[in-house]
Amino acid sequence: MTSTRSTTLLTLSVLGLALGVLLGERVPPTPVAAPVTLVLVALVLLGLAKAVRDRVWRPGRRPRPAVRPMSPEQLVRAVVLAKASSPTGALLAGGYLGVFLALVPSQAEVLRRDAYVAGSAALAALLVVAAALVLERQCRTPDERDGDRDARG
Secondary structure, three states, rough: OOOOOOHHHHHOOOOOHHHHHHHHHHHOOOOOOOHHHHHHHHHHHHHHHHHHHHHHOOOOOOOOOOOOOOOHHHHHHHHHHHHHHHHHHHHHHHHHHHHHHHHHHOOHHHHHHHHHHHHHHHHHHHHHHHHHHHHHHHHOOHHHHHHHHHHHH
């Protein structure tokens, strides 16, 4: 499995930012629940990363037999979720940041309130990206982890 590239995430963020700035006031108001939902998604991803680590890996040691080991299918589902969540979060973070930047200068109180909700959603989307990358890292095999150590020196 290859790691998600930072250039891919950056490209998607810039694309989302451009769309958010271009659409600006034309997009519907950002729901107040958007940042809360994104934070909850990030917490689920982090919880899954902890479950993978606890059930498959012991930090600093070889893999150990867990009381309830994860099946390969469960691990594949976790990898797919992580690989889908990080680009989605990057696109959302850029888009919400673009909406924030487009609406902040507005003098209308309603638009400024929506700008702050969009800014909060952008930060929450960054949390989703970080949590997805943590989950992706926890799903790596010992050979991939050893390769990282060798490459770093």
